[in-house]
Amino acid sequence: MAAEEGQWVLMATGRSPTNIAVIKYWGKRDEALILPVNDSISVTLDPDHLSATTTVAVSPSFPSDRMWLNGQEISLSGGRFQSCLREIRKRAQDVEDEKGIRIKKEDWEKLHVHIASYNNFPTAAGLASSAAGFACLVFTLGKLMNVKEDYGELSSIARQGSGSACRSIYGGFVKWCMGKNDDGSDSIAVQLADETHWNDLVIIIAVVSSKQKETSSTSGMRDSVETSPLLQYRAQTVVPNRVLKMEEAIKSHNFESFAKLTCADSNQFHAVCLDTSPPIFYMNDTSHRIISLVEKWNHSEGTPQVAYTFDAGPNAVLIAPNRKNAALLLKKLLYCFPPQDNDLSSYMVGDKSILSDAGVKSIEDVEALPAPAEMKTPSQQFKGDVSYFICSRLGAGPKVVTDESLALIDSFTGLPKGV
Amino acid sequence: MAAEEGQWVLMATGRSPTNIAVIKYWGKRDEALILPVNDSISVTLDPDHLSATTTVAVSPSFPSDRMWLNGQEISLSGGRFQSCLREIRKRAQDVEDEKGIRIKKEDWEKLHVHIASYNNFPTAAGLASSAAGFACLVFTLGKLMNVKEDYGELSSIARQGSGSACRSIYGGFVKWCMGKNDDGSDSIAVQLADETHWNDLVIIIAVVSSKQKETSSTSGMRDSVETSPLLQYRAQTVVPNRVLKMEEAIKSHNFESFAKLTCADSNQFHAVCLDTSPPIFYMNDTSHRIISLVEKWNHSEGTPQVAYTFDAGPNAVLIAPNRKNAALLLKKLLYCFPPQDNDLSSYMVGDKSILSDAGVKSIEDVEALPAPAEMKTPSQQFKGDVSYFICSRLGAGPKVVTDESLALIDSFTGLPKGV
Numbered sequence: 001m002a003a004e005e006g007q008w009v010l011m012a013t014g015r016s017p018t019n020i021a022v023i024k025y026w027g028k029r030d031e032a033l034i035l036p037v038n039d040s041i042s043v044t045l046d047p048d049h050l051s052a053t054t055t056v057a058v059s060p061s062f063p064s065d066r067m068w069l070n071g072q073e074i075s076l077s078g079g080r081f082q083s084c085l086r087e088i089r090k091r092a093q094d095v096e097d098e099k100g101i102r103i104k105k106e107d108w109e110k111l112h113v114h115i116a117s118y119n120n121f122p123t124a125a126g127l128a129s130s131a132a133g134f135a136c137l138v139f140t141l142g143k144l145m146n147v148k149e150d151y152g153e154l155s156s157i158a159r160q161g162s163g164s165a166c167r168s169i170y171g172g173f174v175k176w177c178m179g180k181n182d183d184g185s186d187s188i189a190v191q192l193a194d195e196t197h198w199n200d201l202v203i204i205i206a207v208v209s210s211k212q213k214e215t216s217s218t219s220g221m222r223d224s225v226e227t228s229p230l231l232q233y234r235a236q237t238v239v240p241n242r243v244l245k246m247e248e249a250i251k252s253h254n255f256e257s258f259a260k261l262t263c264a265d266s267n268q269f270h271a272v273c274l275d276t277s278p279p280i281f282y283m284n285d286t287s288h289r290i291i292s293l294v295e296k297w298n299h300s301e302g303t304p305q306v307a308y309t310f311d312a313g314p315n316a317v318l319i320a321p322n323r324k325n326a327a328l329l330l331k332k333l334l335y336c337f338p339p340q341d342n343d344l345s346s347y348m349v350g351d352k353s354i355l356s357d358a359g360v361k362s363i364e365d366v367e368a369l370p371a372p373a374e375m376k377t378p379s380q381q382f383k384g385d386v387s388y389f390i391c392s393r394l395g396a397g398p399k400v401v402t403d404e405s406l407a408l409i410d411s412f413t414g415l416p417k418g419v
Numbered sequence: 420m421a422a423e424e425g426q427w428v429l430m431a432t433g434r435s436p437t438n439i440a441v442i443k444y445w446g447k448r449d450e451a452l453i454l455p456v457n458d459s460i461s462v463t464l465d466p467d468h469l470s471a472t473t474t475v476a477v478s479p480s481f482p483s484d485r486m487w488l489n490g491q492e493i494s495l496s497g498g499r500f501q502s503c504l505r506e507i508r509k510r511a512q513d514v515e516d517e518k519g520i521r522i523k524k525e526d527w528e529k530l531h532v533h534i535a536s537y538n539n540f541p542t543a544a545g546l547a548s549s550a551a552g553f554a555c556l557v558f559t560l561g562k563l564m565n566v567k568e569d570y571g572e573l574s575s576i577a578r579q580g581s582g583s584a585c586r587s588i589y590g591g592f593v594k595w596c597m598g599k600n601d602d603g604s605d606s607i608a609v610q611l612a613d614e615t616h617w618n619d620l621v622i623i624i625a626v627v628s629s630k631q632k633e634t635s636s637t638s639g640m641r642d643s644v645e646t647s648p649l650l651q652y653r654a655q656t657v658v659p660n661r662v663l664k665m666e667e668a669i670k671s672h673n674f675e676s677f678a679k680l681t682c683a684d685s686n687q688f689h690a691v692c693l694d695t696s697p698p699i700f701y702m703n704d705t706s707h708r709i710i711s712l713v714e715k716w717n718h719s720e721g722t723p724q725v726a727y728t729f730d731a732g733p734n735a736v737l738i739a740p741n742r743k744n745a746a747l748l749l750k751k752l753l754y755c756f757p758p759q760d761n762d763l764s765s766y767m768v769g770d771k772s773i774l775s776d777a778g779v780k781s782i783e784d785v786e787a788l789p790a791p792a793e794m795k796t797p798s799q800q801f802k803g804d805v806s807y808f809i810c811s812r813l814g815a816g817p818k819v820v821t822d823e824s825l826a827l828i829d830s831f832t833g834l835p836k837g838v
Contacts (some may be wrong), residue, residue, distance in 0.1 A: 017590045230690060260696075267698045271649060271690035277679075278714035279686045281707045288700045295697035 006125070008413045009059040010101050012344040013407045014140035015221065016054070016398040017047040018121075018132040019167045019174065020203075020317045022256040022309060023246050024269035027225045027235060032079070033184040034163045037225070037235040039243045040176045041250075042167040043319070044195065045203060046395030049350040050131035053401065054117040054140045055408040058103070062112035068408075068416045069117050076115075083160040084138050085113070091153075092145035108145055109183070115141075116408035116416040121390070127315065135159030135168030139398040151397075155189035171195040171396035173250050175243070188216040195394040198253050200353070201319055202326035205390040206333065208286045208314040217312040220280045227277040234272055239265075255321040259304035262319065263294075266309040281313050286337075288383040293332055293372065300374035304327070326391070327357035333389065334360060335369040340384035428478040428833045429520050431563035435473070435555035436466040437546060438586045438593065439622075439736045441681040442665050443688035446644045446654060451498070452603040453582045456644070456654040458662045459595045460669075461586040462738070463614065464622060465814030468769040469593040471551035472820065473559045474827040475537040477522070481531035487827075487835045488536050495534075502579040503557050506530070510572075511564035527564055534560075535827035536836040546624070546734065553580030554587030558817040570816075574608035590614040590815035592669050594662070594767045614813040617672050620738055621745035621773070625752060626807040627705045627733040634819070636731040639692065639699045653691055658684075674740040678723035681738065681769040682713075685728040695801070701731050705756075705804040709735040712751055712791065719793035724748070745810070746776035752808065753779060754788040759803035764782055770810040 025040035045051075065077050065085065078084070082359075092108035095101070103111070117136060119129050136305040138158040142149070152170050159166035166187075167174040172194040181186030215223075224231050242261055249257035273280035283291075287310055298304045306329050309318040320326035342363045348355055360366055371379040401407070410417050444459035464470075484504065486495050495501070511527035514520070514726075522530070534556065538548050557577040561568070570588050578585035578595075586593040591613040598606030634642075643650050661680055668676035669683040692699035702710075710727055717723045725748050739745035758766040761782045767774055779785055790798040820826070831837050 078432070109512075229657045230649050230652065230687070233649065233656075238648045264694075264696055267696070268694050271694040274693060275683075275687050275690040277683055277686070278718070279710060281710075284707075285704045288703075291698060291700075299697070 002041070007061045008101050009057050009061075009409075009411050010095070010097060010103070010144065011057040011407055011409055011411055012056040012140050012144035013053065013401040014136055014143060014398055015047050015051050015401050016046045016132050016136035016139055016168050017171065017395050018050045018052070018127060018129065019044045019164065020169070020309060020311065021164065022258070022307075023239060023242055025176065026269050026272055027221050028163070030182075030184065031222065031394055032066065033187075034159050035184050035187050036163060036176065036178045037232070038239040039178050040164075040167070041192070041243060041246050042119050042164070042176070043201070043203075044171045044174060044395050044397060045170065045214050046392045047399075048395070049390055049392040050127060050132070052119050052129065052136040053406070053408065054115060054133070054136040056140045056144045057114045057409045057411070057414050058111050058127065058144060059114075059414050060111065062114055062414060065112045065115075067115040070119060071416060071418070072227065077117060080134070080161045084085060084134060084157055085141070086147060087157040087160065088138060088141040088147060091142075091147045093148060095144075095146045113141070113144075114409055114414055118408055122207075127207075131164040131168045132161040134158050134165035135398060137161065138165070139169065143400055152188040152190065156184065156187060159184070159187060159189075159255050167399060172197055172394055177248070182373070191307055192247060192250055195396055198250065199394065200322045201394055202323055202393070203331060203392045204318045204320065204326055204333070204354070206290055206316040206318065206337070206388065207387045208316065209385055209387045210284060210314050214282060214313055215280045223278075223280065224272055224276040225299045228272050228275040231272050240267065256304050259298075259319070261305035262307040262309050270310065282314060284311055284314045286306050286318060286382065287314045289336065289382065289385075290318075290333070293336060293375070294318065296374045297332065297372065306406055309419055323330070323354070323357050325358075326354055329371055329397055330354055330358045330389070331360065332372040333386070334358075334366050335371060336379070336381060337386040338381060338383045339363070346388065348389050348391060351393065354391040425695045426478065427520050428480075428830050429474050429514070429516060429522070429563065430474055430476040430826055430828055430830055431559050432472065432474040432820040433555055433559035433562060433764040433817055434466050434470050434820050435551050435558055435587050436463045436590065437469045437471070437548065438463045438583065438773040439728060439730065440583065441677070442588070442658060442661055442684050443593065444582055445641070445688050445691055446640050446650050447582070449601075449603065450641065452602050452606075453578050454606050455582060455595065455597045456651070457658040458597050459583075459586070460611070460662060460665050461583070461593050461595075462620075462622075463587065463593060463814050463816065465811045466818075467814070468809055468811040469540050469546060469551070471536055471538050471548065471555040472825070472827065473552070473555040474533060475563045476533045476833055477530050477563060478533075478832075478833050479530065481533055481833060484531045484534075484661060486534040486536070489538060490765045490835065490837070493800050499553070499580045503553065503576055504560070506576040506579065507557060507560040507564060507566060510561075510566045510568055512567060514565045527659040532560070532563075533828055533833055537827055541626075549581040550583040550587045553577050553584035554817060557578065557584070558588065560793075562819055571607040571609065573607060575603065578603070578606060578608075579775055583638045583756075588816060591616055591813060594666070611666060611669055614815050617669065618813060619741045620813055621742055622811045622813070623737045623739065623745055623748060623752070623773070624811065625709055625735040625737065625756070626809065627703065627735065627808045628804055629733050630804045633701060633732055636701045639695070639731060642697075642699065648692050649694045650691050653687060657687065669822040675723050678717075678726035678738070681726040681728050689729065689730070690709075701733065702729055703733045706733045706735060706803065708755065708801065708804075709737075709752070712755060712794070713737065715793045716751065716791065727792045742773070742776050745773055749773055749777045749808070750779065750788055752783050752805070754790060755798070755800060756805040757785055757800060757802045758782070765807065767808050767810060770812065773810040
């Protein structure tokens, strides 16, 4: 069938990971193209635990582009969605699928798409859902439209949806090169090493309960660029040196250097937020307590046992060099932040087997945990201040989902399943 | 009587204010001499509300130097006390009092002193008690020993006790000039304007409840100097410009400029603390909520209604341009932070008459306060998160207390009264 012939629906489904920056992106030099004021480096998280799944469908029967996020229809009128759709459509090629559907390169401009996307983690938890979402949108649209461009080019398109999305185009360790060109053509992500390069790293995320409405990162970084006297100094003088050292630490599996740079750069990003007018506070007292716990432990051992980093919210992302340290960390965290409702199984998601490594199999085991030795007595406990923990690891980049039962759009109606 | 003749006790009593920096001092270039990395500017607070009172006594019967703080004997062996005692003794002159006690210049080196000091506010509340204390010690020792040096010289001696103490030697608006000399001789405080220059300013301090043990400012600023990549940039590039603007704002009673500089500099000081390794957190969630309240109000009015500044602790120092704004502020603060035990009279100390200005005379009035209009609904209340408020104003510098009944040392025993 040619595009004009029938009421067919052609679909593609992809899954993309989220990522967490260890050298932070904060500040744009171009708002429309999303060009940053400095390079950044991230680790890609295992998509089994934190990812977006997106189905894109095309049909001559669709009168307009539409999108649903986690089952709710959302507007596509924003400039960022429009940039991604435009840039991918521009690169669309002839498509012929095995069922005989044929779409010519020039037909794509006339056809509309339906997009359904779903995050396997709470969107509101502030875990870079837009990074996974825009990377997945661009990757999956590219598959549907038979786009031939390389991943660097795709990362540059995803960047125009959400800056950090460009880093979710690869697995493992990823660097977003800020680039120099005014058109943003060299502001792309590159993979420093894949997820197998340093695969004993364990990531524990503490999803911190928060009552405060947070400043969006888009408006926050705009305010920082306009008002923080420290931001440009950070971008121009501090970060370039840290990026070089971080690349070296990753290459040589130097956890001490990796941890020191990760913690220092997270803290400096939040320092710049505080130096903004009005000041931006993403971390709260719980975040501060987690940092204090880690810093005291690292200090008492004389060398970093675990690294921490915080994005634009209060959640702690903790990176351990191995399962042993991750289990030790978890015991300290569970002592300080026992589960509110005494339900351990919903309190640890992702790789739950870390609980066995920590020797914690029941709520009674949590209650029997000793106070961390390096903490001053009387050590305090803050039940309910952490909503839950996620245990994860480094993961791979975007992938096509071939199992059609996992598609989010009904191939007959062209609408999201269950809507 | 000459010094060698009898068992007399000669005493002097003084009272010195505390001060709060509006351009912050954070970082020493010389640890022993306490020489700062940048100029700072402060306002001196009314000693009726926040001050140290110190009695110094000398007698040939005292076998050693001793000191009592708030009734507890403390060690004088620290280098800072020793520096102040040494520098003042060096400048001692002949003394002859009206009762006939005569001490020759050269006798002071052989005589020992007893020092009793008392703060009229909680030492633990983190309200610059050491600034008031060392200023008072130096001022009162100088009176006892008939020291002829000018206030600039005295400020330089007080500086060696506690850096910010040098600014408590004057009332009103005070600048601590960092100086250039290696010996610290030009690192002195100067008065920019006395307390009558801008006397409609009203100061409300929120003493914030804190369970955390705080990092001392001495060790905190040492860590910042050694580890914060942003500190030197702040000291060398940002602060000099702010000092000039702040002097101009004070001179011209420009509250808008004064408030913007005060808030921005407080936030930048805390940003440098966060940029330190390990990071230092002096503000907590309550501090953040007070900032947010002020920022929203200032934003909604389009021009600053009140300024905030935080020292090395969670307490908010709020500066209003007049009683009207102070009363409006107080109503918002009382709505958000109602008293834990419903006792209004102990919840507002200092100038309690501000409660009448705010139309709040009873706990029922507090309960009837409306939510601040500029806050998003549902606006939250945080009972118990503020311990109490102090309402104050700008005040004068150190003064001799002539009423002998107010002396803290018994002139017969030479020991603190009531010990």
